[in-house]
Amino acid sequence: MTQQHDEGTVERHLGRAIAVHDVTHEYISDAGPVVALEGINVEIPGGEFTVLLGPSGCGKSTLLELIAGLRIPTSGILTIGDARIVGPSRHRGLVFQQSSSLLPWLSVEDNVALGLRINGMPKDERKKRIAEELERVHLSDFAQHRVTELSGGMQQRCQIARALAVDPEVLLLDEPFGALDALTRESLQAEIRRIWQETGRTFVFVTHSVEEAVLLGSRVLVMSPRPGRVIHDQELPFAHAREPITEVRADPTFVNQCHELRAMIGAH
Amino acid sequence: MTPPLQTTQATDGRAPSWVSARQRGQEAPKGSIPSWFYPVAATGTVVGLWWALTAVGIWSELILPSPSQVWHAFVQSVTEHDGRPGLSGYYLWEHLWASLWRIVRGVAWALVVGAPLGLALGLWRPFERFAGPIVSFLRSLPPLGYFSLLIIWFGIDDTSKVWLLFLAAFAPISLSVAAGVASTRIERINASLVLGANNAQVVRYVVLPSVVPDLITGLRVAVGFAWTTIVAAETSNGIPGIGGLAWATKKELRSDVAILCVIVIGITAVLLDYGIRQFEKKYAGWYGRW
Numbered sequence: 001m002t003q004q005h006d007e008g009t010v011e012r013h014l015g016r017a018i019a020v021h022d023v024t025h026e027y028i029s030d031a032g033p034v035v036a037l038e039g040i041n042v043e044i045p046g047g048e049f050t051v052l053l054g055p056s057g058c059g060k061s062t063l064l065e066l067i068a069g070l071r072i073p074t075s076g077i078l079t080i081g082d083a084r085i086v087g088p089s090r091h092r093g094l095v096f097q098q099s100s101s102l103l104p105w106l107s108v109e110d111n112v113a114l115g116l117r118i119n120g121m122p123k124d125e126r127k128k129r130i131a132e133e134l135e136r137v138h139l140s141d142f143a144q145h146r147v148t149e150l151s152g153g154m155q156q157r158c159q160i161a162r163a164l165a166v167d168p169e170v171l172l173l174d175e176p177f178g179a180l181d182a183l184t185r186e187s188l189q190a191e192i193r194r195i196w197q198e199t200g201r202t203f204v205f206v207t208h209s210v211e212e213a214v215l216l217g218s219r220v221l222v223m224s225p226r227p228g229r230v231i232h233d234q235e236l237p238f239a240h241a242r243e244p245i246t247e248v249r250a251d252p253t254f255v256n257q258c259h260e261l262r263a264m265i266g267a268h
Numbered sequence: 269m270t271p272p273l274q275t276t277q278a279t280d281g282r283a284p285s286w287v288s289a290r291q292r293g294q295e296a297p298k299g300s301i302p303s304w305f306y307p308v309a310a311t312g313t314v315v316g317l318w319w320a321l322t323a324v325g326i327w328s329e330l331i332l333p334s335p336s337q338v339w340h341a342f343v344q345s346v347t348e349h350d351g352r353p354g355l356s357g358y359y360l361w362e363h364l365w366a367s368l369w370r371i372v373r374g375v376a377w378a379l380v381v382g383a384p385l386g387l388a389l390g391l392w393r394p395f396e397r398f399a400g401p402i403v404s405f406l407r408s409l410p411p412l413g414y415f416s417l418l419i420i421w422f423g424i425d426d427t428s429k430v431w432l433l434f435l436a437a438f439a440p441i442s443l444s445v446a447a448g449v450a451s452t453r454i455e456r457i458n459a460s461l462v463l464g465a466n467n468a469q470v471v472r473y474v475v476l477p478s479v480v481p482d483l484i485t486g487l488r489v490a491v492g493f494a495w496t497t498i499v500a501a502e503t504s505n506g507i508p509g510i511g512g513l514a515w516a517t518k519k520e521l522r523s524d525v526a527i528l529c530v531i532v533i534g535i536t537a538v539l540l541d542y543g544i545r546q547f548e549k550k551y552a553g554w555y556g557r558w
Contacts, residue, residue, distance in 0.1 A: 070458050087461075088458075089462070096459065098455050100455060100456070101453075101455035103456060103477065104554035106477075114460065114463055118469050162459075162463075
């Protein structure tokens with residue numbers, strides 16, 4: 001467990017690039033070995049909002065977990081800056097699809113405090129950080145609530161606050177809005193776009209929704225299943241937009257872009 | 269085209285009667301039968317039948333004493349008579365407390381030893397493979413099976429009884445805690461890892477709190493098991509003790525005292541279980557909701 005923090009000792013500057021070199025990942029299922037990812041070569045530049053888009057089973061979540069360091073690839077290497085990723089680190093935060101990743105025995109603020117406690121932040125400083133993060137995700141009024149008492153959307157806000165509290169260089173989001181209803185989802189999309197614009201961090205966002213990808217990403221990597229591969233890589237124009245999400249959605253360029261991407265996924 | 273509606277099921281929002289109002293998220297309807305009615309009615313029915321049977325007089329009072337005789341035995345058990353306190357030389361509460369105090373000591377030791385052992389079983393796979401079968405073996409033994417051995421080792425006084433309860437109680441606690449460790453949600457462990465937690469911090473911040481509900485469940489099983497065990501174990505040198513008192517009645521044919529003991533033992537078991545469930549609600553209320 002000691003070597004996993006090596007990359008943290010490298011002098012930290014915002015926005016180091018993440019590189020994936022020749023990564024193949026297999027796991028063992030009941031039916032035998034499954035190739036989740038094959039021959040992945042990707043460069044994720046610092047400060048970008050990169051979306052991994054693809055149908056279920058294309059290995060996009062596996063790729064995210066590899067970047068998080070929660071899995072070690074069967075072959076190939078992953079790097080951040082010039083450090084190799086050998087395990088999880090607080091510099092790469094993760095927002096899970098399941099809000100059950102929150103600790104149900106703790107209040108909202110204690111959940112947000114988790115990473116700060118782990119990293120030994122003194123209490124006064126911690127209080128200030130928690131207040132800031134709760135403010136950022138509009139949960140200040142719910143600081144004392146149990147996380148089990150929150151709605152699904154609020155639970156995901158709480159997860160985002162918890163991940164951002166330790167000030168990670170990269171924020172990885174694994175279908176964070178996948179389980180939410182359409183209206184809640186839209187409001188959280190607006191939130192995450194604002195947070196990315198405010199913080200300028202490297203975001204890597206997994207989704208199977210073409211609209212979500214085009215709406216949020218400054219770049220999209222399209223993946224296809226069995227075995228998981230990256231089949232397309234392009235820049236997207238709407239990540240820096242300031243107008244409300246509903247307006248972006250109504251923009252003809254947006255509609256066209258979604259249409260093109262969808263056609264391409266269908267062709268595969 | 270929309271498929272035709274299934275018309276065999278009621279669709280007007282009426283749930284089947286076994287779905288409780290609480291499950292449906294409703295208040296119990298007003299004017300309905302209050303919840304205390306049923307247990308009171310059940311007790312009334314049993315006592316009524318009992319009273320009727322004795323009133324008819326099919327069996328002699330020695331075989332089936334009447335409710336009033338048992339009440340008389342109860343009064344005897346809490347008062348001094350013929351210059352001697354209670355029954356068999358002790359008041360009823362002294363008998364009950366003697367049994368409970370054995371339970372408290374046995375289960376306390378079981379917690380002190382069993383909970384860390386369970387953690388070790390859950391956290392360390394080779395140890396689980398090594399010690400797991402031993403714990404499972406101990407758990408499967410009826411405690412009275414090894415009671416003789418404990419008496420030979422520790423004598424007929426309380427020490428052997430506390431040992432017995434300890435051995436009976438620690439296995440369920442250990443196995444429950446080990447199962448709790450194994451079922452810790454992986455996404456919670458991962459969440460702490462990506463926040464920078466080391467192994468010790470994962471255990472401290474995620475595994476230990478996750479295990480609390482399992483620990484309490486194990487404790488509940490252990491206390492129930494210990495209670496049935498102690499009552500039986502008090503058959504040898506168990507005075508004072510509620511089991512010892514129940515056992516002693518056979519010599520004097522005091523079936524009224526025997527029934528009194530059964531009632532006291534049963535009520536105590538129910539209250540112990542209720543107490544632990546309240547504790548569970550307070551400290552593991554989140555469990556099952558997620």
